[in-house]
Amino acid sequence: MTKAEIISEISTKTGIEKVDVQETVEAFFKVVKGAMVGGDNVYVRGFGSFVVKKRAEKTARNISKNTAIIIPEHFIPSFKPAKTFVEKVRTGNKSKSDK
Template sequence: MTKAEIITEIASKTGIEKVDVQETVEAFFKVIKNSMVGGENVYVRGFGSFVVKKRAKKTARNISKNTAIIIPEHFVPSFKPAKTFVEKVKTGNKAAKVK
């Protein structure tokens, strides 16, 4: 499902104008991005957590040149779904929704 399809579905289910739904969805993602860029984690109860994970410095190998490469310590975004969300997905009827 694309962002446009999500916006259309929310608008049809709530009766809110698509433009207003789009602004809200964009604002939601912007808040999450800005929070994570600032090093904060975002927790949405019943859905999951958007967390910033720290990756340690490590040595990798470039096999084509047979040289060592140092990959510095860095941070990556990650999503951890809530237990209730995982259970709903496990018990959901995916066969009916596959196109």
Template sequence: MTKADIVTKITDKTGMEKSDVQAVVESFMKEVRNSLETGENVYLRGFGSFIIKKRAEKTGRNISKNTTIIIPAHNIPSFKPAKTFVESVKKKVKVS
């Protein structure tokens, strides 16, 4: 599902204008991004949390040059689904 699909489904369910729904979806994503960029996690009860994970410095290998490189410590955005969300997906999604 793409962002356009989400906008279309919300438009169909609410009867709102497509441009208004798109603006709301864009604003939501921008606020989540801005919060994470400033170091603030986003918690959506019943859905999940957008959190920042800290990765420690580690040693890696450049296989093509056969050299060791140091990968510096860094932060990455992550999504952790709520327990109820995970359970509902487990019940409804059929494994092929």
């Protein structure tokens, strides 16, 4: 499902104009991105957590030159779904993916 399809469905279900729904969705993602860039985690009850994970420094190998390279410590964005969300997906109707 694309972002446009999501916006259209929310607009249909709520009766809110698509433009307003799009602005709200964009604002939500902007807030989440801004918080994560600042090192904060975002928790949405019943849906999941957008968390910033720290990756430790490690040594890797460049196989084309056969040399060791050091990958510095860095942070990556991650999503951890809530248990209730995972359970709903497990027990949900999978008819679309079976086709």
